[in-house]
Structures are given as structure tokens and as C-alpha cells.
Amino acid sequence: MFVETVKTEGLAHLSYMVGDGQCAAVIDPRRDVRVYERIAQRRGVTITHIFETHRNEDLLTGSQNLANRTGAEVLRGTTDEYDVPYAQMVREGKRVELGQASLTVVETPGHTLDSISLVLRHHETGESALGVFTGDALFVNDVGRTDFYPDRAEEVANLLYDSLHEKLLPLGDQTVVYPAHGAGSVCGQGMATRDFSTLGYEKAHNPRLQLSREAFVKAKTGEHHDYPPYFRKMEELNASEGPGLRVCPVLPGPIPVDAFARKQEEGMLVVDLRMAESFAGGHVPGSICLPADMIASFAGWVLPYDTPLGLVAASAEQAERAALDLARIGYDRIEGYLNGAVIGWAKTGRRVETFGAIDGPDFKAALDGQTDFTVLDVRSKPEVEEARVEGSTHIFIGELTGRLDELDKTRRVVTFCGSGQRAAIAASLLQRAGFEDVSVNWGSMAACQALGCRLER
């Protein structure tokens, strides 16, 4: 028997392949599915079943793709809310045999009403659970968010409580926990940065599992969660059977400077994948800074779906990987990338923008004195609640585009986050919006803490 974890960095998405003997199942596959076929080939097994533990809101599922290619059947929880044409709905107790291993469905509603978990057992050890694939019900050190049914907030929080305490914990302390997300996911806030845990360990230490029902429901209904605009798009696509889901992404090609500029004039949005410092040092006017390794976390906040995208990249390889990362969350309208990048652009005599930067020591000195600028902190709410720079303005980066009028365009703004990277994204959004004097603070909160800046907590 084997369990292989396929982690999609950025999305912090964990999918799994479980197999024994000749057969295997995939749990929550991502859109680009060759990774599962490769495991099947290496392990010498056939993919016979695909499970979806819940309707994914943060990425495109690969269930259809994989089913089409392998002939496996797709199984998911039962709901009458919507129809998923490519999948078969299953109920509590449904058991799939994979050689000597088996996966049994346990209904664990709460995150969504049709959430299921899958209990992994081995024939030789009877009903004792080896592991459980918990989807978005239980994470390492956290539990799933329950804010998708605002009208039924208490009800679903209670459902999740029941799922956790009556369905999952009774499987026993020895049970390995395999959640659908790890730290960094937008699907939870308090997840630990380790991918592994056991029910015993979670029972003892997961803060949410220490609460009484009342306290739990109160906590869950009081939580604030970001809801990036792309969630709705993902949900819609994941319940449909459109051609877009089945076709693999086309690799982007190079676009000459003139054609790129023309496309930009015609409405193409320019997305700059290079590292934040590169963007600060020189970029195409009007472009959005989105360093390649931050696509999964922030593209869904800052990029529209109905606009063609043009990339600026450090290399063809970077553009290609980014196109795949974007495809995983449904961005398929990639026109190509700027041939020659920013130096090539500059050589045609076109405008190149920069923005200023301020390092930790200068920032501290400014804070200690009389700052003549707005410190714009774009971190998430929980980060800000932990510690913030005195006098700073907080707007979460995901909401920045919609809240720009809260800021004074003519005053100098220094953007601020944990290290300077999200701050660079923010600076690019401000510049696009016509802010006149924008700087980024390299090091940001990490440097502040290292240098002992005065912070509010």
C-alpha cells in the first residue's frame, strides 16, 4: 500500500494518490494531471477511482481530465444544491477496494454541505483506521472555514463540530491526517507549516478541537475570512463540464516589443513575474508586479478573468511555469511574454518606470523621527492584529484596488508587508492608479522586528 502526496506549491494544495496491488485512487486532483499518471506508471497501478472531498473553490479540479484519460470514475459527496455532470454522488459508508486497502466515505459536512472524508484501512487490520483524508474539514492545527453559507452560519458550524467530534476523532489517535491544504492556503488561517499530523495530536493540540460546542460555534461564526473574487469562478467551472477544463494549457510564446505595446494599448493587462526588486528597478508602465512564486496566493485577487494577459518574465521558462500556475486557477487567456523583457522594452525608447525603496535602517530612522509619508500596510488582518507599525494605514492587498480612494494620491506612500514582496505588488497597484510618489520598504515587518522598531500590538 502506498500514499503519495502531490503538493502544489503556492496553492498549498495537497492531493493524494492511494494504491495497493493493481489499483489506485486519486483524491482531489489538480487540473494538470500528468503527475498522477506518472506515479501510476512508476508504481505499476491503474487509476480506477477519483474522489473529490468537496467542491473546490480555490483551484480547478482535474477530475474530468483524469477521468477522460484513464477511464476512472469520479466520486463525490451528495448534494441537491447543484449538479456535477461528470461525477457520481456517494453516501456515507461507500467503500472502494484498492487491492488490500480500502477507502470508506464518511460524510463530514460543515465546510460545505457535501464535504466527505475518506478513511484508509488495510484488510489485515480490520476496522482500525490507518489514515483519513479530511479534505477541508480538518487541517493540521486548524479546521475548515464555515463562511460559505452566511444564512446558515450557526447550522454549518454545528455540522462541522459534529463532523469533527463524531466522525473524525472517533477513528482513533493513531490515525494519520491527510488534509487538502497546508499552510499558506486561503482555505484556513491557523494551519501549521507541517503537512502531517495524527488525530491524536490534533485532539490534544488543535486549538479548535479544544473548544466546547458552544465556544466552537461562536468562534467559527465570528471568524473573518478573505473571499477572493476568483473563488466564484472556480466554483462555477468546477461544477461544469466546459471544454476549458479539459484542454491543457498552451505554452506562451515571445511577443516582440512593438506588438506587445500595441496589445497593451488594446487592453491587454501586463503582469510582471520577475522578482520584486527587478520590478522596482524598472518596469513597463501600467504593469502589475506579481512575482512568479506569488501567483497562487495573489493572482485571484488582482487579475481579472475577462482580460487577456501579457507576461514580463526573467526567462522563457519562468513565463511557461507561470502560465501553468495561472491555468491551475483558470487563467487561460495568456497572450505571450515580452520578448527581450524590460531591457528590450527600454531599447525602443519607451518609458520605463521605477519606484523608490527604503531599507530597514532608514525606515526605522523615519519612524523614530517625523515621517512625512503614509505607511501602507497590506498584510492580512490577523498579521496586522499581531503587530503593526504605529500610525500605519492598513488595507489588505486583496482589497487594495477597491479601496484606493481611501488614500491620498499626492502624498508619498511607503508600502509595507512582511518582507517587502506584497508591498511591491501594492506599489505597482498604486502606480497604475496614478499615485505620484510610491516606495516599497524592503524587509518590512521582519526588518522592523530585527531592528526593534516601535510597534503596536
Added chain:
Amino acid sequence: MFVETVKTEGLAHLSYMVGDGQCAAVIDPRRDVRVYERIAQRRGVTITHIFETHRNEDLLTGSQNLANRTGAEVLRGTTDEYDVPYAQMVREGKRVELGQASLTVVETPGHTLDSISLVLRHHETGESALGVFTGDALFVNDVGRTDFYPDRAEEVANLLYDSLHEKLLPLGDQTVVYPAHGAGSVCGQGMATRDFSTLGYEKAHNPRLQLSREAFVKAKTGEHHDYPPYFRKMEELNASEGPGLRVCPVLPGPIPVDAFARKQEEGMLVVDLRMAESFAGGHVPGSICLPADMIASFAGWVLPYDTPLGLVAASAEQAERAALDLARIGYDRIEGYLNGAVIGWAKTGRRVETFGAIDGPDFKAALDGQTDFTVLDVRSKPEVEEARVEGSTHIFIGELTGRLDELDKTRRVVTFCGSGQRAAIAASLLQRAGFEDVSVNWGSMAACQALGCRLER
């Protein structure tokens, strides 16, 4: 019969593998020799001979490495100037059979006194030459430099004239020319950007071959050539049999920020391989900007051999490739690369430097008005002679470190080159030297020409 060209980008170095039947020869191998072994394996041949057309001054030869690994013998021209312990000296007419093909030595002194060329023939076609490997005697659209014997300048120019007109051209118009360098090499100035030519084409169009003996000698003795300081190091190592030449380079590992900073304090020179814009947007104080794809052209000018080097890179892969590029020109003291790069550095609260940038339109506007800055043009002499910005100061980038006192440290300096990349290297050298206000001109001459800036010619 086959000829495979192994081009080492950056160095613009062309080495060749020629074979037929079971046997093959390598001409002017580079230090990292597995590429030749791979061709041998794919072609099913054995490397039996290695030729050096001349003593390389611009890169480390791989002859010893390859001979040690394959048992092939190393052949080179005859000289009594120095000894090359690992090679056997050969004379005019020496012929090596490779299956039905053969390589025959033709002595073609001029670039060096012991330069040889190798004539490729096929058994079936008698004395008719198929191709000739001309080393540094004849390039595409140029001939070798003859400035290595300043006391005997006329003599060696005459020797080269004889080599070209009495040894090479008589091989016939149909002969393919295989030189040791292509455009971009420091070994010649007027090379065309194509790698291929024929003696017939060169005879008709190579400017140097259109000259009478007198005019040729006059032109050659009047030429100016850069002589990067690393040439002497290469010559010395290439004529020795030290262990350093035989050991393959060790891949660099990550160094934590604190250790990196400590090493820098203890004398390690920090070399930043990221693209020029990244450097401008934020860099470790005291570091030298040397974008990864410019190592071959500029490392030998700006990096010392006796100082350990620490890298700042966009990725581990970039650091590893750079270590190989540096090893090809003898830099083996790579300590490692900065873990977390510049953002990681900034997070510890350390100083991060930037420099300003000016784009084409603003530069033109400044030139059209009253510039209050020094335009420092760091291009090579021939480029400057073709066209230059009025009022600009010219110091070739390779000489900048030694001529910094010609500039006013307190005045604003805008560095300038062909596109902005060498300008960024220059800006980093100025900043290291304490210049207070340094900017780079993105686009530089290319943008000036696109925008119609006023130029002197």
C-alpha cells in the same frame, strides 16, 4: 564524417569535434569536457586526438581533463617560448587519420607564434579541402589580433599576412572556415554574428583580406585591443599542469545571511548575478553587479582571482550555472550564494542599496536641456567612435576601476552603454567606490537612436 560545433555562449568560444568511422578529434576543448564525451557516445566514436590551435588566453582549456579521461593525445604547435607538459608539439604536415577523414596541420603563426590551423579532408576527394579549423588566425569577417608581441609587432603582422595568403586562402574558395571564436569574443573586434563562412566568401568580403601586405601590416600594428587582466592568468594556467585544471568545479551551496555578511566583512567579494533591474531595485551594499549572462565578457575585467567570491542569485540554478561559467575562466574560489537573496538580507534589517534610473524619454529631455550630470559612457572604443552622446565622458568598463579618480564623486553620474546592462555594472562599481549619486540609463544608446537624440559621430 561529422563536424559538431560546441559553442560556449558568453565566451563566444567555438570548439569542434570531428570524426569518422570509429575515431574523433576534439579541437580546442573547454574546461568542462563532458559535452565532448556525450557526443562521442551518441556518435559511437572514440576520442583519439585533441588539438590546441594556440595557447588560449581567454579561457581554460580542457585538454588535460579530456586526455586524462579518454587517453587521447594532445597535439599543439611547436614553440620554444614555454613548455606545455601535457601536450606533444607538432609541425607542418602532421596528419591525423580519423576513419576516412583526416586533419592536417598547417602552421599559421601571427596571432601567436605557435598557432596552427587544421585542414579537414576526406579520403575520397584527395587533396581538396572540405574545411579548415583556423583557431585565432582567421575569423568570420576579421582576422586574429597580433598584439601579443609588442616588440615584434611588424614581424607578427607579416607572419599573419603570410599565414592567411599563403597557407589558408590557397586551400580554395570551397573550404568551410571553422574559427575558434564568434562575435562577442574579446579575441577580435569585427567578427560577424554568423558562425559560418567559406574561404571564398572571406576572400571576397573580409575587410582584412582585401588589404595589400603593407596596408595589412599598418592596420594590424595600429589596432587597439583590450587586454583584460585575466588573460595572463589563463595563459599561465594553460601552460601548466596544476591540479586546479583537472578538478571539476564544486557546485556552490546556500550561505545564511549572517554568515554571508560575516564573510563579506572578512574580505569576500559579493557578486550579484541577477538582472540589471534587480540590482538597481535593491542590492547588498558593496556588491558588484554582474548579470549571469555577462560573466564571460566582464568577469575577467572586474573580478580578482585572489579573493573569495560570494554570489547573489535569482535561484540556486542560476548560482550553479554561474559557478560553471566562472570556472571556465579559472575562478574557483566560490564560497556559495546568499540564502534568501536580497529579500532575505533585507529581512534581517540590514542596509539595502539601490540606484536611480532614467529612461530614454527623460534622458533625451535632459540632453535637450541643461544636463546637471555626468554622462559616463562605458562602451568599448570602437562603439564610441561610431556614435556618442555629446558631452559624455568615456571610460571603457574594463578600465573603470583603475580610472575612477578621473570622475567627480560628488556630482551626479548617469551611466550609459548600449542598452543599460553594462551601465548597471558600472554603476555598481561607482557605488562601491563611494560615488554619491549614481543612476543608470535604461535603453542607453539603443533608446537614443530610437528617439533621435543628438549624437556626435
Added chain:
Amino acid sequence: MFVETVKTEGLAHLSYMVGDGQCAAVIDPRRDVRVYERIAQRRGVTITHIFETHRNEDLLTGSQNLANRTGAEVLRGTTDEYDVPYAQMVREGKRVELGQASLTVVETPGHTLDSISLVLRHHETGESALGVFTGDALFVNDVGRTDFYPDRAEEVANLLYDSLHEKLLPLGDQTVVYPAHGAGSVCGQGMATRDFSTLGYEKAHNPRLQLSREAFVKAKTGEHHDYPPYFRKMEELNASEGPGLRVCPVLPGPIPVDAFARKQEEGMLVVDLRMAESFAGGHVPGSICLPADMIASFAGWVLPYDTPLGLVAASAEQAERAALDLARIGYDRIEGYLNGAVIGWAKTGRRVETFGAIDGPDFKAALDGQTDFTVLDVRSKPEVEEARVEGSTHIFIGELTGRLDELDKTRRVVTFCGSGQRAAIAASLLQRAGFEDVSVNWGSMAACQALGCRLER
């Protein structure tokens, strides 16, 4: 200016990318066109033109794919024989500028009536030709075949003579020759194994260029050329605009043993890509031996287009590369590959076939004595004419399937070729056809010559 050669191994197909300044042209692109885009990106140029020197009969062109992706226009010779909807027909003298370089069309009919060559010149050197892309008109050491118009054999031979002597040779000895094929191609027999030549060298040594018009026409009309059945398919597809040409090939996935066997029963043809010895040592009954590196040369002879194919491979990577090689010649119906390969097949208790092998010494001993077997030599006609084993039967491997009834199924057959690899393909065809006792001769002609077997010449 640059010329980059893209060689497709196996097909011995040579395509080229030529560029200067900002622009580039591709000559005779293959179906999978990303290789050209990558060069464009690395060189910083835009692909503006695509040339087809003639209608390819031996591979699928990528002109449509590349034009769709880049917006370049497709240019080809003029004909009224058929229509090529995606291309524009051009005439003698049409000149395309690429920066300072240019390509000029020269009509060189003979191989096909609409064959063109393209002359490469540089602005600075006037009418002097740097190189010429000769398509299938002139090869290194050979000229194009002229057997595609059997009714007009003399006419087209005369046309080719004119093209060679009046259009190409006058370009001058110095001109580099860039043909569309190298040695190993089915498009010519006498090609040298080097990829490079010059018009001067060919003029002096190419046997076909030494002939008078009369002798040339006589020789060309008397030539025998193989005409693999897939040629017609390629011609048809290359003149059409079907969707099949535009879609990139899908990578094959693993198929479990049982499903694979079932598909085979339902008509899937099993193609074994492993090395010849693996096939001899154990294979799926009914499978065809086609070692991966022989696909380009022999798939078109032995594989039908209207049958789905199932692969047996040494690894997933081998299956994937083979699928690409097959796609280049239009085989798109790849079902997948056998999961677990032959050992996996054997483990289910299914039949595994082998065939015997005889090595050089035993074969020689048998020849010296009384052979009790048929020696079936499957080499090409020219190879056999050079030397053959006394008493051997010759049937070219491409024709074997259609001529099996010339052989005695009940007598032992030893298959024979140059080294044993084609012999293994032949042995598999015999076994499929029910021959009872088949062996392969490892080493074949090479071993015979090494051991001094008695040969007829």
C-alpha cells in the same frame, strides 16, 4: 546575422532559422514548432516568414502551427497541381529582408515542379551569396530524387540539371550549402554523413555534378528509389488544413495489462520500442519490433495509419518521445503504453514470445559448412549490391510484409542486415506472420566483414 540548424534525428531532416536584427525566417519547419520559438526568444527576434522549399513527402510540416502561433506568413513555390490553403505562392526573385540579411527565391524545379531554393545574402556584400537553402534539389554529395512524376521522368531530370547548373552553381564556390536532409534520409541515397558543404566543394566532388546532361538524365531516370507508403499520407496532409495538423500530440499514458490485451484483441497493433535484444529476449505475441531510434526510418514502412497503436517501452519517457516521433510523421492514434512492460505482461501468465539469435562466429561457421536455414537479408538494394552473403535471399525490409509468400514458413529463417537491428524488425514481422523458426543474426554484415565471411560482391 545567424543561421541555426534544427536537425530532427531519425528523419535526418534539416530545418533552419535565419535572422538578423529583429526578424527571422524559418525554412521547412517540422510539426512540433516550439524549438523555433525558443530560438526566437533566445535570439530576441520575431519570426516573420516561413518558407517551404517543396511539398514534404517524408514528414509533416509545421508551417501552419507556427504561422498560427506567430502570425508569420508562409511562402512556397508556385504550382497549379494542388492548393495549399495556408501558404502564399511566390516566384523567382521574391526577396525577403531580415534586418541586413535577405533571402531571395530561386526556382529550382526537378525534385518537385514547385521546388525553390533560397539565397542568403548580406546587405554589405551585395550580390555575393553567403549560403543557399537548397531544399531537396541539392544535398551534400547527392542531388534530389526525381521519381515523383513517372510520366515525365526525362523532363524533370532535365529540369533538375538546369536548376543545379544554371541556378545553383553560378552562385559561386564560396556559397555554403544548406540542404533539407542529411544522410539517413529516405529522400536520397548517396548523401554524405556530414551536414555541411559548399557549392565549390560539391561542384568538384558531388558525383552527380560531374556528369554531362545526357549522363545525368540517364542516371536519374535509371535510379531506383524506395517509396514508403506513408509518403502519400504526408503529401496529402501537408497540402490540407485539417485540424490534425494543428493540435499538439497528446502524451501517451500507461495502460494496465488486461486492458492492453483487450485492446490488442480488438485490433490495436502493438509496437515494441525497446532495443532489439529486449525484443528477442521476450515480447508480447503479435507485436512489431521497432526500436525507438528507428521510428523515423521504418515506421512509415511497417505501421498502418488507420489502426490504433499500443506501445511497449522501456520507460514512460521512451514512450513519450516515441509518440512525438510518430506524430512528426502523422501517427496520432497512440492508445498508450503497456504498464509494467513485458515482465508485467508475463506476470499475468500470458504468453511471452522470444526468438533465437546467432552470433557472428556461429554464423560464419554455418556459412562455412552446410547451412540448413534461409538467410533473409533485409537491407536496401544499394547495400546488397555492394556485398552480400552467398546464397542469401534479399527482400528489403520495407517490402517484407507484402512479399512474405516468397518465403517458406516452415523452414528456419535467419534474418540479416547491417548490424542486427533491422533484422530484428524483420524477425518480428515473420513471427507475426506465423513463421515457425526465426532467428536474428547479431552483428550481421558488420560481423561478417570483421570475421572475413565469404561474400558475393
Added chain:
Amino acid sequence: MFVETVKTEGLAHLSYMVGDGQCAAVIDPRRDVRVYERIAQRRGVTITHIFETHRNEDLLTGSQNLANRTGAEVLRGTTDEYDVPYAQMVREGKRVELGQASLTVVETPGHTLDSISLVLRHHETGESALGVFTGDALFVNDVGRTDFYPDRAEEVANLLYDSLHEKLLPLGDQTVVYPAHGAGSVCGQGMATRDFSTLGYEKAHNPRLQLSREAFVKAKTGEHHDYPPYFRKMEELNASEGPGLRVCPVLPGPIPVDAFARKQEEGMLVVDLRMAESFAGGHVPGSICLPADMIASFAGWVLPYDTPLGLVAASAEQAERAALDLARIGYDRIEGYLNGAVIGWAKTGRRVETFGAIDGPDFKAALDGQTDFTVLDVRSKPEVEEARVEGSTHIFIGELTGRLDELDKTRRVVTFCGSGQRAAIAASLLQRAGFEDVSVNWGSMAACQALGCRLER
């Protein structure tokens, strides 16, 4: 906090990297250590500690290499049996902090006297164990072997019992188990094919943990374990500080056929890495069949350390990977690989050997009738005890070379294992030893079971 598992296939060796914040530790690194550096780079951590849970007998440790490159300290259990010059000995309770995580030493003697386990905890959850790295004390579904101190068999079995019941199990059911080996390792027999477990699950289901002390000691002292000859070599090298351990393996190059044959005559042992069927279909006389993916399991049984090795491979890549696999268990005398492989060998007229094959149906038919051959079963003892072919002879493949005189060289032998692969290794050993008629049974026991052959149990 993160735990990354580095699995070395073949050896079924599991090493781990554990980190939090800026620091990380590596547990039981393998010889080629760049994999750990890459993780460090990706995670942004520094490797500060290296642990060895016990003296490895089945592979070369990379502790020295990694310590040299990173400056980390090497920690191991305390012993006075021998000296490990590069490591520091630690005792129960030694605690290493890694950010908010910690590793605490627990002495768990039994497998070796100095075996330690490492308990992973997180600062926030106090003494509760998250996981435990158990080295060779506890595996998934099995426990470590205790046969390394034959004079003290009962004592060490009792020690292991104490380690398991008094040290490990008390850590709690929730504790994740991270052993040093997975299924397929020579370090245990009953390991499950999954890499993960928990103490709770093992407590309930691991057969060895269900036994009373008396039963446990009896079982352990009665166990039979293979002791491959290379174990002694590994132990010796792992306790030394020789140069051999520090230098990275040199990649093998191609050797021409003649030179390869000469080296073989001079004593080089030829190791054929190709798949078993390839070997059967044709191989160099005297070579040993050792398919590349079986190196880790069988090289240590069949290859001597004091003989240079020559490889026969399907590709240069296969030879290179194999050289690395061999280096991991101390085989550094790789001369190179046969250029042209077996076809190249055959072309020179040299002898090529084959052996016969019999498939499942024919084997069953023979068993059902009157077999005229010896069935030589080379599986391990436990496999044979489960089911065997009636009348078969059993000699474990590891012992075959030493027990050849138990077999009749003149009688036909059919080798037999689980699938046919080990059988091919065995067949090669028999052929080398002069057995006249050797065949392999493709499918072997798997086919027998599929076909319902008569078996003894």
C-alpha cells in the same frame, strides 16, 4: 516546521530533513548530499545538525560530506566499540532546538548498541511528541533485526524490547513514526509497503509489538536474516574518515569495444544494467545481469569491491545513474560503459551469448507433465516458505555464487523467482560458471499463481 522525506529508491532508505525558522537538521543522510542542500535552499534554512541514528551497514552515510560542505555538526549515539572520528557522541536527553521545534535523543539500543531515536516536538505543545525518527529500531509493521551480535543474541533482543516498550510506545499513540527504511530494504523482512505510520497504529497492529517479552526474544533470536557481504564494507567505511567518502563520484564515460574487451580480459567484471529481457536476448559473454533498478538490492551480493567494473547500459544516462547508485554503496571503481552496447559488440564479430526463456503457460505444461529440468528458485527464504513449486531447488540468489556446486552443470536449469528478474540475474551467474543449458522463467511465481500451477505451501 517541516519534515521532508528523502527516499532513496532501491535501498529503500529514508532520510529526513526537519526544520523550523532558520535551522534544520538532517537525519541519516545518504552519500550524495546535494539533495539536502537543495531543500535547505528552497526552505530558506541552514543545516546546523546531522544525526546518525545508528551505524549504517547497508549504505554509505553522507554525514562527513554534508558536514564539510555546511559546517553542521554530526551527532550520534555513544559507544566504545569503535570510533567515528567525524561525529560527536550524544546521550539520552540531548536536545537540539530548531526554531520552535526540537529533536531529543532517546537511546533505543537493540539493532545496534548505540542506536538512538529522535523525538520531534514543538515548543507550543510541550512534551507531546509530534513524531519520532526511529532509525532501525522500529519500522512500519516490523522491528529492527538483532542479529549483529551473535554472542549476545538474547541480550540485544531484550534491549530492543525495552527500547520499543519503554522508550518509544510511551511517546503516545498520536506520534508519527519515521523509520530509516521502507519495504524492500535488507534491514527487515516484514515491513509494510507504506512509508508512514503512527505509534498507535503500530502498537495495535505491528506483529512484533503484540508479543510478550519472552515471545519477542524467542522470535527475534530465531529469525534468519541475510547478511550480504557488502555490509562489512559499509560498516568499516562509515566509521572511517577516508578520502573516498568525501569525493563525489565521477561519471563514467564510454569505452570502445576493443578497449572494453581488453579490460575484461585483464580482469574487469562486466555488469549489464539493461532490462532482463535484453540480457536474455543477447549479452557479452561473462557478464553479470544486474538490471539498473535492482542495483541497490543485489549489487552488494554479487559484485566484489576489489575488482574494476565495466558497465553495459541502454544509454549513457542509465550508466550515469547506475554509477551513482553504485557509489551510494561504495562501488567507486567504475571504468566506464561499453560504447555501442551489445549491438556494437556484435558488430566486431565477437561472441554474443543468449539464454532461453520459458513463459508461464509452457512452464505450467511442463510442471503438469514430466519436467526434464531443474527448477532453481532463487527467492528469499520467507518467500519460498510461503509457496514453492513442487520439486524445485531453492538457493537464495545472494548465496548462489557460493553454492553452485550443489547443482548439476550439465542438466538444463530453469531459473525462477517472483517475476523473472532475479531469475535472470541467477541465469547470468550460472552461465558465467559454465552451466550449459540455462533458461529463465518469465513471470515465475506471479504467472504460476495466475495460472494455478500446483504449489507446495
